[in-house]
Amino acid sequence: MAGMGPGVDRIRRFKLTGTGAYLPRTVVDSDDLDRTHGREAGTSRRQFGIDRRHYAAPDETSTMMAVVAAEEALDDAGRAPDQLDAIIGACGVMEQPIPGTAPMVQARLGLGGSGIPAYDINATCLSFVPALETALAGMAMQGWQRVLIFASDIASAALDHEDPEASAIFGDGAAAVIVEAGEAHALLASRIETYGDHVNLCRLDAGGTRLRPHEDLAGFLAASRFRMDGPALFRATARRFPAFLSRLLERAGITPADIGTVIPHQASAPALEHLRRALNIPADRVVDLFASLGNRIASSMPHALHVARRDGRLGPGTCSLLVGSSAGISLGGAVIRW
Amino acid sequence: MAGMGPGVDRIRRFKLTGTGAYLPRTVVDSDDLDRTHGREAGTSRRQFGIDRRHYAAPDETSTMMAVVAAEEALDDAGRAPDQLDAIIGACGVMEQPIPGTAPMVQARLGLGGSGIPAYDINATCLSFVPALETALAGMAMQGWQRVLIFASDIASAALDHEDPEASAIFGDGAAAVIVEAGEAHALLASRIETYGDHVNLCRLDAGGTRLRPHEDLAGFLAASRFRMDGPALFRATARRFPAFLSRLLERAGITPADIGTVIPHQASAPALEHLRRALNIPADRVVDLFASLGNRIASSMPHALHVARRDGRLGPGTCSLLVGSSAGISLGGAVIRW
Numbered sequence: 167m168a169g170m171g172p173g174v175d176r177i178r179r180f181k182l183t184g185t186g187a188y189l190p191r192t193v194v195d196s197d198d199l200d201r202t203h204g205r206e207a208g209t210s211r212r213q214f215g216i217d218r219r220h221y222a223a224p225d226e227t228s229t230m231m232a233v234v235a236a237e238e239a240l241d242d243a244g245r246a247p248d249q250l251d252a253i254i255g256a257c258g259v260m261e262q263p264i265p266g267t268a269p270m271v272q273a274r275l276g277l278g279g280s281g282i283p284a285y286d287i288n289a290t291c292l293s294f295v296p297a298l299e300t301a302l303a304g305m306a307m308q309g310w311q312r313v314l315i316f317a318s319d320i321a322s323a324a325l326d327h328e329d330p331e332a333s334a335i336f337g338d339g340a341a342a343v344i345v346e347a348g349e350a351h352a353l354l355a356s357r358i359e360t361y362g363d364h365v366n367l368c369r370l371d372a373g374g375t376r377l378r379p380h381e382d383l384a385g386f387l388a389a390s391r392f393r394m395d396g397p398a399l400f401r402a403t404a405r406r407f408p409a410f411l412s413r414l415l416e417r418a419g420i421t422p423a424d425i426g427t428v429i430p431h432q433a434s435a436p437a438l439e440h441l442r443r444a445l446n447i448p449a450d451r452v453v454d455l456f457a458s459l460g461n462r463i464a465s466s467m468p469h470a471l472h473v474a475r476r477d478g479r480l481g482p483g484t485c486s487l488l489v490g491s492s493a494g495i496s497l498g499g500a501v502i503r504w
Numbered sequence: 505m506a507g508m509g510p511g512v513d514r515i516r517r518f519k520l521t522g523t524g525a526y527l528p529r530t531v532v533d534s535d536d537l538d539r540t541h542g543r544e545a546g547t548s549r550r551q552f553g554i555d556r557r558h559y560a561a562p563d564e565t566s567t568m569m570a571v572v573a574a575e576e577a578l579d580d581a582g583r584a585p586d587q588l589d590a591i592i593g594a595c596g597v598m599e600q601p602i603p604g605t606a607p608m609v610q611a612r613l614g615l616g617g618s619g620i621p622a623y624d625i626n627a628t629c630l631s632f633v634p635a636l637e638t639a640l641a642g643m644a645m646q647g648w649q650r651v652l653i654f655a656s657d658i659a660s661a662a663l664d665h666e667d668p669e670a671s672a673i674f675g676d677g678a679a680a681v682i683v684e685a686g687e688a689h690a691l692l693a694s695r696i697e698t699y700g701d702h703v704n705l706c707r708l709d710a711g712g713t714r715l716r717p718h719e720d721l722a723g724f725l726a727a728s729r730f731r732m733d734g735p736a737l738f739r740a741t742a743r744r745f746p747a748f749l750s751r752l753l754e755r756a757g758i759t760p761a762d763i764g765t766v767i768p769h770q771a772s773a774p775a776l777e778h779l780r781r782a783l784n785i786p787a788d789r790v791v792d793l794f795a796s797l798g799n800r801i802a803s804s805m806p807h808a809l810h811v812a813r814r815d816g817r818l819g820p821g822t823c824s825l826l827v828g829s830s831a832g833i834s835l836g837g838a839v840i841r842w
Contacts, residue, residue: 177515177645228713253698255626259601262715263662264708264730266626269832273700281744283696284832285634288604289623296623300634303641307515307694320713324601356645359619360591362611370602373711375566375658377600379728390717392602406619494607494622 177306181348182480182504184245185472186238188231188318188340189459190220199334203327210334215435219337219460221322228261229270231340232318236275239314239342239472247275251310255286256297256317258463258492259324263374271316289358290368291431291492293317293464294471295500298345299356305347316342319463324370326391335434336392337460341468354485355418356500359410367399368493400436403491408444410497411489418501420485425501427479428452431490432459432466441489453479466490480504515644519686520818520842522583523810524576526569526656526678527797528558537672541665548672553773557675557798559660566599567608569678570656574613577652577680577810585613588682589648593624594635594655596801596830597662601712609654627696628706629769629830631655631802632809633838636683637694643685654680657801662708664729673772674730675798679806692823693756694838697748705737706831738774741829746782748835749827756839758823763839765817766790769828770797770804779827791817804828818842 195218197207210216222231232255240247253275255268268284287297294317301313321336371377371389379386415421422445430441430452438454453470462469467488474480482504489499533556535545548554560569570593578585591613593606606622625635632655639651659674709715709727717724753759760783768779768790776792791808800807805826812818820842827837 175645257713260626260712262707262709262712263597264706265628265703265831265833267712269698269700269703269834271700272698273703278699278701278703281697281699281748283834284698284700285625285627285631285696285834287623287625288598290603293623296638299641299645300638303637303645306644307513307637307641323713323716358621358623360607360610360622361616361619362607362609362622363616365603365607365611365616368602369600371600372717374598374600374605375595375661378661379710379717379725383725387717387721410619493603495603496607496621496623 177302178353179349180302180305180353181346181350182343183346184239184243184344185475186235186242186342187469187472188234190222190226190338192221192223193218194221196334203333205330214331214334215457216335216460217457220339222320222338228257228267228318228320229274232267232271232316232342233274235340235342236271236314236316239344243344245312245344247277248280250282250312250314252304252313253282253284254297254300254313254315256293256315256464257286258290258293258319260286289492289496289498290494291463291466292358292490292496292498294467295356295358295488295498298353298500301345302353311347313345314342315345316340317464317468319465321463324390324392331396332392332394335461337462339459339462339465339469341465341472343468343471352503354420354501354503355414357414357417358496358498360494360496361406362494364402364495367402367495368394402495403497404440406497407440411444414499414501420501422447424485425451425487426484427474427486429467429470429474429486429488432456432461432470433491434461515640516691517687518640518643518691519684519688520681521684522577522581522682523813524573524580524680525807525810526572528560528564528676530559530561531556532559534672541671543668552669552672553795554673554798555795558677560658560676566595566605566656566658567612570605570609570654570680571612573678573680574609574652574654577682581682583650583682585615586618588620588650588652590642590651591620591622592635592638592651592653594631594653594802595624596628596631596657598624627830627834627836628832629801629804630696630828630834630836632805633694633696633826633836636691636838639683640691649685651683652680653683653806654678655802655806657803659801662728662730669734670730670732673799675800677797677800677803677807679803679810681806681809690841692758692839692841693752695752695755696834696836698832698834699744700832702740702833705740705833706732740833741835742778744835745778749782752837752839758839760785762823763789763825764822765812765824767805767808767812767824767826770794770799770808771829772799
């Protein structure tokens with residue numbers, strides 16, 4: 167395990183000191199959702215392996231959910247908001263195009279006069295991976311001591327209820343993490359691979375610079391629903407996943423047998439099953455929240471990290487693999503030794 | 505100039521090897537714009553100091569403009585697209601919410617099967633600053649040798665023609681930069697300060713997770729125009745700017761007299777004038793493209809860098825200050841020794 171010795175670069179060392187999460191108040195049962203969508207009760211459960219998910223109410227904005235998760239993470243770390251040196255937003259979709267979600271979260275944390283840098287990183291569902299790299303880079307380059315990373319997503323805002331899979335598998339939620347300068351933990355490796363050939367397999371077209379509601383309202387509204395070709399997305403991702411995984415583990419200097427806990431993005435039931443098979447790892451080593459929470463876009467991965475920490479699965483010296491796929495498509499992950 | 509000696513950390517060293525820019529075909533003269541908006545010809549020129557700006561046609565998407573700028577930057581660097589190790593999007597507003605603009609640019613550069621990591625960073629108009637930090641961090645942490653950073657923005661997509669200032673000062677465009685591993689250049693310091701108290705002074709509400717066109721169309725459309733309180737924004741920024749500037753220059757170990765070329769975000773004519781006064785620096789040391797191009801959101805700063813490089817203003821051993829402000833609000837900048 168070459169990457170795990172004392173030779174790990176200083177820049178890869180950190181300490182995870184707190185985590186938190188928020189789930190919207192409204193729980194939507196799959197059978198109820200099936201009936202609402204005019205499908206037989208049991209369809210979503212049987213076809214997509216999901217029992218329920220949470221949907222955000224209007225007051226449960228991306229910012230509000232991120233702030234509650236951040237406050238829990240700060241409490242867990244024993245830190246006050248004004249002890250932060252940076253706030254990195256890692257949402258899949260921003261609350262609004264301007265400004266970013268991170269400045270809005272900064273303000274709601276009572277830090278609006280602090281000058282603490284707050285900006286956003288976007289790799290859709292994998293945003294947590296580059297956000298963690300950014301936190302570590304800021305510790306090395308800027309002398310940051312304590313960084314808040316948050317991810318907050320509201321998939322339910324743009325689901326197409328005519329699409330059985332997309333309308334079943336997504337949910338809403340937020341998660342937050344405090345990372346601090348320190349020696350305790352090591353990011354043995356992190357990696358993103360992007361394959362833009364598949365850029366159209368998973369998309370939300372309306373809401374940026376290209377489509378203009380004041381010029382073509384009908385076109386804009388038609389493009390305001392999330393579009394996903396689930397089977398093609400699964401095939402494109404699965405085809406590239408084993409080689410990606412080998413490169414990531416090789417860079418970390420570990421083998422699947424060294425992984426204590428797998429902390430995956432919760433893309434879908436087949437994606438989680440494919441991950442277990444690719445790693446040839448027992449199911450109980452994988453944090454699987456899919457049946458009860460669904461795919462919460464970028465918040466899925468840090469939420470799974472929160473659950474793993476809360477459940478005492480990040481013991482000193484053990485390794486975790488954070489891993490998943492995102493629109494783009496990208497494959498990405500990180501290996502952390504605790 | 506403590507920061508400028510050989511003691512500059514290895515992680516801060518790089519080489520800028522190429523730059524490029526794209527401006528949309530359509531040039532909109534201020535007098536014509538005034539007439540279109542029912543105002544006396546000469547109003548925009550006199551009140552806001554802008555002669556003309558470029559507006560993107562439907563085929564000139566964020567991705568298309570970014571790709572043309574990137575190809576120019578790659579040519580300038582003498583590199584082929586497949587020599588890139590990463591693509592960092594640094595747009596103010598994404599082309600669409602999912603996926604990010606970087607994977608779309610990757611695909612259009614013919615790299616869709618390459619696996620080259622492609623993701624986006626958002627600090628609105630200041631996105632280039634954290635994007636440059638990310639490129640350098642990737643060189644240190646991932647061994648990247650060559651990174652494309654692009655910024656491409658279409659302000660004209662969401663301007664409110666009832667707002668004399670906002671409808672006058674913004675334009676569209678793209679810029680791209682190739683940075684490579686090397687010793688030639690040094691990022692002496694970079695800094696972002698965010699003051700979320702002013703989060704509402706500059707905003708585009710519709711297009712993210714909060715407002716839903718299918719639930720409240722009228723509200724969504726009303727929020728689909730960029731809103732800016734220009735005078736309040738100027739006051740809030742100007743009040744914090746001198747102290748911010750001192751902190752940035754102090755960290756770089758330089759004084760204003762050491763700055764060969766100021767490469768600013770092109771926020772507005774008063775913002776550029778305030779910058780000159782705060783630095784007490786002659787006008788000819790500032791790259792000022794505002795009158796002919798306007799504020800092109802996040803592409804303004806790398807475009808000004810492109811112009812400075814093309815004009816031979818980045819001589820070896822000289823220092824440049826990249827600096828500006830953004831929605832959030834944030835103040836940000838970087839000091840580079842060439």
